[in-house]
Amino acid sequence: xxxxxxxxxxxxxxxxxxxxxxxxxxxxxxxxxxxxxxxxxxxxxxxxxxxxxxxxxxxxxxxxxxxxxxxxxxxxxxxxxxxxxxxxxxxxxxxxxxxxxxxxxxxxxxxxxxxxxxxxxxxxxxxxxxxxxxxxxxxxxxxxxxxxxxxxxxxxxxxxxxxxxxxxxxxxxxxxxxxxxxxxxxxxxxxxxxxxxxxxxxxxxxxxxxxxxxxxxxxxxxxxxxxxxxxxxxxxxxxxxxxxxxxxxxxxxxxxxxxxxxxxxxxxxxxxxxxxxxxxxxxxxxxxxxxxxxxxxxxxxxxxxxxxxxxxxxxxxxxxxxxxxxxxxxxxxxxxxxxxxxxxxxxxxxxxxxxxxxxxxxxxxxxxxxx
Amino acid sequence: xxxxxxxxxxxxxxxxxxxxxxxxxxxxxxxxxxxxxxxxxxxxxxxxxxxxxxxxxxxxxxxxxxxxxxxxxxxxxxxxxxxxxxxxxxxxxxxxxxxxxxxxxxxxxxxxxxxxxxxxxxxxxxxxxxxxxxxxxxxxxxxxxxxxxxxxxxxxxxxxxxxxxxxxxxxxxxxxxxxxxxxxxxxxxxxxxxxxxxxxxxxxxxxxxxxxxxxxxxxxxxxxxxxxxxxxxxxxxxxxxxxxxxxxxxxxxxxxxxxxxxxxxxxxxxxxxxxxxxxxxxxxxxxxxxxxxxxxxxxxxxxxxxxxxxxxxxxxxxxxxxxxxxxxxxxxxxxxxxxxxxxxxxxxxxxxxxxxxxxxxxxxxxxxxxxxxxxxxxxxxxxxxxxxxxxxxx
Numbered sequence: 012x013x014x015x016x017x018x019x020x021x022x023x024x025x026x027x028x029x030x031x032x033x034x035x036x037x038x039x040x041x042x043x044x045x046x047x048x049x050x051x052x053x054x055x056x057x058x059x060x061x062x063x064x065x066x067x068x069x070x071x072x073x074x075x076x077x078x079x080x081x082x083x084x085x086x087x088x089x090x091x092x093x094x095x096x097x098x099x100x101x102x103x104x105x106x107x108x109x110x111x112x113x114x115x116x117x118x119x120x121x122x123x124x125x126x127x128x129x130x131x132x133x134x135x136x137x138x139x140x141x142x143x144x145x146x147x148x149x150x151x152x153x154x155x156x157x158x159x160x161x162x163x164x165x166x167x168x169x170x171x172x173x174x175x176x177x178x179x180x181x182x183x184x185x186x187x188x189x190x191x192x193x194x195x196x197x198x199x200x201x202x203x204x205x206x207x208x209x210x211x212x213x214x215x216x217x218x219x220x221x222x223x224x225x226x227x228x229x230x231x232x233x234x235x236x237x238x239x240x241x242x243x244x245x246x247x248x249x250x251x252x253x254x255x256x257x258x259x260x261x262x263x264x265x266x267x268x269x270x271x272x273x274x275x276x277x278x279x280x281x282x283x284x285x286x287x288x289x290x291x292x293x294x295x296x297x298x299x300x301x302x303x304x305x306x307x308x309x310x311x312x313x314x315x316x317x318x319x320x321x322x323x324x325x326x327x328x329x330x331x332x333x334x335x336x337x338x339x340x341x342x343x344x345x346x347x348x349x350x351x352x353x354x355x356x357x358x359x360x361x362x363x364x365x366x367x368x369x370x371x372x373x374x375x376x377x378x379x380x381x382x
Numbered sequence: 383x384x385x386x387x388x389x390x391x392x393x394x395x396x397x398x399x400x401x402x403x404x405x406x407x408x409x410x411x412x413x414x415x416x417x418x419x420x421x422x423x424x425x426x427x428x429x430x431x432x433x434x435x436x437x438x439x440x441x442x443x444x445x446x447x448x449x450x451x452x453x454x455x456x457x458x459x460x461x462x463x464x465x466x467x468x469x470x471x472x473x474x475x476x477x478x479x480x481x482x483x484x485x486x487x488x489x490x491x492x493x494x495x496x497x498x499x500x501x502x503x504x505x506x507x508x509x510x511x512x513x514x515x516x517x518x519x520x521x522x523x524x525x526x527x528x529x530x531x532x533x534x535x536x537x538x539x540x541x542x543x544x545x546x547x548x549x550x551x552x553x554x555x556x557x558x559x560x561x562x563x564x565x566x567x568x569x570x571x572x573x574x575x576x577x578x579x580x581x582x583x584x585x586x587x588x589x590x591x592x593x594x595x596x597x598x599x600x601x602x603x604x605x606x607x608x609x610x611x612x613x614x615x616x617x618x619x620x621x622x623x624x625x626x627x628x629x630x631x632x633x634x635x636x637x638x639x640x641x642x643x644x645x646x647x648x649x650x651x652x653x654x655x656x657x658x659x660x661x662x663x664x665x666x667x668x669x670x671x672x673x674x675x676x677x678x679x680x681x682x683x684x685x686x687x688x689x690x691x692x693x694x695x696x697x698x699x700x701x702x703x704x705x706x707x708x709x710x711x712x713x714x715x716x717x718x719x720x721x722x723x724x725x726x727x728x729x730x731x732x733x734x735x736x737x738x739x740x741x742x743x744x745x746x747x748x749x750x751x752x753x754x755x756x757x758x759x760x761x762x763x764x765x766x767x768x769x770x771x772x773x774x775x776x
Binding site for chain 2: 012013014015264267268275276278279281283284285287288289291292295296297298299300302303317318321322324325328370372373374376377378380381382
């Protein structure tokens, strides 16, 4: 398969890019932040995502979605990254949708997926527990109890957790890691919104002897569903970061052309030209591996796991460089809240941690390489 | 089965039957390289057979048109062939400046007669080419070159000196930039010509590098006769041909580290340093650095593939070759720094059987030229700043 977008994918990129730039520009994020919006995002916009077919981009058509794949999801995520648009796309349109498609019982699918696809429901995935993404060290327990399970544990960095209509909780059973569909209003669930540096949604959740039915378990409790959901999540976050890096870079290029010092545009100075050209190279190479990894996911390739880790590690490295150069090249105004580059920097920091930092993913690459 | 799957199955079967065992697995030394030419040297009869069999199918230049001896494969078929060659760890059937550089320029700028004459013998590895670009006074400022060709009616007489001419002492022919109009602005007085290195007046002198090897030469032209029919492209517009060819050269240099990579740094490190009780390299700091390299190398391979596909789809910016050149050559330098660190004291030997004649150290030193040859990293960054980023004054 050629490593470029197909005609249909390019059309989606244009449509989604235009829609998201118009309806969810950076000023939208600023408004939500400055008004201390209780939801932290616009439910109207999420419904419009639904109407555009973006909420349900990976949801099968029989449930009202578009039935597309990882590359298309990446196209949407990239536009979101470029515009820093707060949206439940990652939590609900991607992670929850993936978990339900691959692990949901028919009734759960019929109940939730049409609403996800329509942008009417929000479901949050609760995996991490500590400062770092360590899915192999999950402490939250799901004990057999009566006809179902009793779940206890503490979860952190749950994207859209405080506005979720349902939670998907990763918990350890006697058999292995399972994902459980949990009602956030159930007894024993305490949700605390955490206001984050990037003004995007996150929450901490305490589960204390929360009782769920047996069929709350999605798929089998063997860890494979979580692995798969995380793989898709990492791919989407890498695409989002690639978009954010491009957004920061575009603003920086404009600044290099417009800002004058010593009687000329600062972009005329070779010291800055070379750094800009280096950054451009880093961003382009990341874009290539992100697309490669997403194509591998769609193809079910053997090396999809490795490629996704490479993509996430690269997206972090080039994204970090992009935002640091953005602030430095903007000089003093880059430090002001008024300019957008700081917002890119903050978002990059959060997405760097989401589903594994650069070290986490480089370690996986090393293990795959046998060293 | 799709056409592509059928092609894969047939290719796999053909390679299984036709790729000699001597050319499978990582090359032990430079002697494994197949360069072809009039004075071709083959390490084993298997090496010769490998070239002949691949050339007969046009698979030394898989995507060139069949009418000029190429394989006539589509981009997707060529990818399948490359992946099947990788699968059996086949060494390249032919290393060739003719394929990497001159051929694409001839396909774009050559006359029908030039294409018919030169391309098939390039595919078959019968003529080995070298590149006459740099001069002592024209390095990064290549268009400042002074080697001149004077019009003698039915031919030109060429006088001057080239430098860093790779394998000039082993090459049969040269593609060469010469000044045909000394009064024109420097970019507009250059022509692109071809001539036989056996022509009277051509001499070469190898230059010993820090690696102790001499892949580059000084090349001198003293009243060398060049036929008019061997002008490629338009008179005095050789810079267009030169730039087109440079884009191919740059992509080739950028890809060199990925295509020709020997044993991966991580494996070299395990060989020499060993692993801890969790199976990880017993040097955590080095392990992290190698992992970062692998991340970048795998990503860069995707960038190479993507660029090739963009070119095919007509979506590539011509200056993107500078990105590949810049990034690939810097990456290859990093790789060899790490291979040296992975080998530790074992990698320091300069001679002798155990070190294959100091191969690690010599390869490491050789890579330092990667970010100089074909245009320095700084020149590539200039090009990106000017032609892609469109920064002012660049």
